[in-house]
Amino acid sequence: MEESNKQTATMKMLAKVMFRLLPIQILLATVGAINGILASYFASNYVGIDAMSAVGLYGPVNQLIMAICTMLMGGSVILCGKYMGRNEQDKLQNVFSVDIAVSTQLSLVFVALFLILGSFDLTGFFTHDRLVRPHFNRYLLGQAIGVLPLMLGNQLSAFLSMENKGTLTTVASLIYIGVNLVLNVLFVKVLRMGALGLALASSLGLWIFFIVQAQYFLSGKSHLKVRTTGLEWKETGEILRVGVPGALNNGYQTARGLIVNWLIEAFVGSMGISAFAAANNLLAAFWAIPAGMLAVSRMMISVSIGEEDRRTLTDVMRVMFRRFVPLMSLISLLLIACAVPMTRIFFRNPAEPVYKMTAWGLRILPLCMPLSVICMHFVCYGQSSGKQGLVHLLSLLDGVVSVAAFSALLIRPLGLNSVYIANVLNGVVSLLVIVAYAWIKKKGFPRNMDELMAIPADFGAPDTERMDLSVRNMGEVITISRRVQDFCREKGVDERRAYLAGLAMEEMAGNIVEHGFEKDKKSHSVDVRVVHKNEDVILRLKDDCEPFDPGERQRLAEGEDPTKNIGLRIVFKTARELEYQNILGMNVLTIRF
Amino acid sequence: MKTVKTMTDSRLDIALEGRLDSESAPEFQKELGDSLFGVKELVLDFEKLEYMSSAGVRVLIWTVQTLGHRGTMRVVKANDMIREIFEITGLNTLLANE
Incomplete structure (x- = not known):
């Protein structure tokens, strides 16, 4: 009884801290989603369905950028957490500086690529539809301006949370949303700049997002400081090594996006792409919630592993199961109930096929969200603790294989609904893999959190x-x-x-x-x-x-x-x-x- | 914590047994406050006192300040750890050890 009371008290303290950090992380994750929602809204209402298709086609590209962003951010945050747990200040500063430098360099590569592809109409790989491609090219040119602030802004947000300055990220996010909205009205509705205006609005908003956060690190008040000399560049390898497994998920999702888009275009048509993009972009705002939950847990998990604190580590996962998953389930139910009103944000005519396809997406896709919370947490835990086998397997299944395979199997009889259902089945498969992994490692069905996490016996003090x-x-x-x-x-x-x-x-x-x-x-x-x-x-x-x-x-x-x-x-x-x-x-x- | 008091003329001997910590210190201070009237010499026997924390040190400081010029206080038979606490806090100059 006493042991149970102790565990409850510690878990409650941890839950309180995690929920205090959660809103900021959700808001941060929402920033990217807001971009998608606003783009979809203005595209469908003021430019046309072809522009909406262009937004949908850019989805996998955005996933790729987010994959790189996540890799750098995830690897850096996990390493920083470990160094903080061990109080190794010099290494902590170095990781921060290297992360910012590498993020900048990679962003510039993307900028060059977008400018070349968009300017010289080299985007046939994305779509053969001659009506959609001009919109996509212009959208790509506008997005080129926003890659650098997107990448750096996300990195800085993670480090601001570590310095307990998440409020600044909140402020930056709110300003970004406001600027994005105003510029969309100006560029798309008033100046009729089409797809270029859509992209420019978000890109310029992202610069504001980045600058508001950067001023804290430039002011000299931060604990973390950017060094420009004496960097240990070999830390880049460590950041990538730790970050790649988690970002592989995004990379796989890029491949998944391309495969699924191809299947939809082949068996349903461009209208299917528009519907899928609309449903996905709207739900992206709510995917910010599991992303925020993960961002909080990632910090806790990495510090626990650095301190070899078995109890806090298992408590983080208990908070996930007992608080995060029920919360996400409730939100999913609300989303399903609001499927029709949400559809009407983009499409007004219920008789149109694109309307029906979008509504079904909003009814089915939310079912996979609670399952994703569990899967994402186990990927993060595996990443932090070196369980590369589990991470790669879950990333591959969750990222590409399950959704692509189930979609391909079901698309002929079920149409676009096959893709939605495939996402839910994917969540179930991931859960089974997590349990199976623990079963194999512990040579028995897992009966408690330690066993489900397959924590080695020599972790922490006996x-x-x-x-x-x-x-x-x-x-x-x-x-x-x-x-x-x-x-x-x-x-x-x-x-x-x-x-x-x-x-x-x-x-x-x-x-x-x-x-x-x-x-x-x-x-x-x-x-x-x-x-x-x-x-x-x-x-x-x-x-x-x-x-x-x-x-x-x-x-x-x-x-x-x-x-x-x-x-x-x-x-x-x-x-x-x-x-x-x-x-x-x-x-x-x-x-x- | 247990205490055994012996009053002889204006000398009060108190033998402490157990732990003088944040829990027992307030009660001990109250007990001292009730007993110090007319005392010119206070001897605290720490032979059976196993443990003392900063709470105990503060009670002793209060006692010295309360006695003021009217009387003296000394601590006898303290164990090695309690002696070390006195040395660390620099209060062995205020309290006489045997």
Whole structure:
């Protein structure tokens, strides 16, 4: 019962932190989706169905850019999380700088490519439809202007979240949405610039998105700083190695997009492409929610792995199953209920085939969203923990094979609905693969989260050398202080260090409860971990109160009244090492004796 | 935490047993407050005291300040760890150890 209460308290704290970070990540993911929705709306209402097809054809290209973006961002964030967990500041700064440099270089390659393809009508690969191609060429030229800010803006958003400055991303996103809307009205409706106007509106909006975020890093206030000299370029390899598996999913989706577009054009027609694009672009705004959930979890997972914190790692997945999946299921049901009103955003005549196809898409596609939340989390976990086999398999199935195969099998009898149904079946297949992988690795059906995640037995300290506790009030501080002393004695630690470990627990956890808990009258807990490793005793206290650096407090107190801050002074003078970090809005204090 | 008090003329001996921490310190301070009237010499026997944290140190500081010029306080038979706490906090100059 006590163990269950401890687990619940820690999970609740983690869930609170994750939900606090979630809105910003959703908004960020929505930025790209808003671009698609606005483009689709203005294309279908003010330019025509052929322009709408051009927007749909650009979808896989956008996926490719997002694949590269995700690869760089995912790899960099995971590495930064690990280096933060290990407090390796120099490597942290280097990863940030290398990521920005490489993102810039790759963006410029895309700019050149788009300008050449669009200017010289070399886009026959995308479509043979002579009515659609001119629109697509002009759309591509306009998009060339927005590639650089899109790539860099997404990178900066991830790093702003790590610095707990997600609000700036929110502001940048809202400004972008506003600018995009205004420019669409100006370029498409007023100036009648067609597909070029559609693309220019989003591209210029993206520049604003990027500049608003960049000013924080240029101001000198950021912890992360861009270096232009002394870069360890070999870190690029590590970023790619860690990031590629997660981005492979986007890469596969690019291939999937091309295959599915080909199937639709061959068996349904350009109208099918328009309907599929409309349904996808509208749902893209809501796909921002699982993307946001993943962005939050990715940060938590990478830091947990860096700290070898088994408990937080499994708690992240528990929060996903118990909070994120039910939330996503509810949202999916709402989307299905709103299928018809959403269709009417793009198409007004219910008698038109494109209207019916779009409505069915909005009824069926949301069913795959909760399943995707689970799949995306396991891909991220696999990426962070080096389970390359699982990551590649899930990425390949989820990205290309399942959807393409089911679509090809079902398109003749079911038409465009086959593609929608294929997406749902894909989610089911991915779930089965996750369970099967765990079954094979653990040689038995997984019965708990550790087994479902196939966490190696030697990850983190063994159970016998580790104690995980939660503190919710002052009474528990005293109890845990004694338990820490007893734990140390059981492990054969000398009496002096056992005393000091118990004392440090009372002093530091007591301070958190007495001062941190009372500041905002919300419920808090302190997550405590005690590890006996290589003859050392390591205490880790994690809380979600307002940021408080005890080292800073101690430095300020030096030379003051010696009868003040006695507890801090004792701990600082007796601990062999004491580190403080504020990670993802949580105070993390590590003390070593 | 348990305490055993012995009053002889104006000398008060208190033997502490157990732990002087954030939980027991407030009660001990109250007990001292009720007992210090007329005391000119206070001797705290720490032989059976296993553990003391900063909360205990603050009670001792308060006691010295309360006694003021009227009396003295000393701590005897403290274990090695508690002596180290006194040294770290620099309060061994205020408190006499035996």
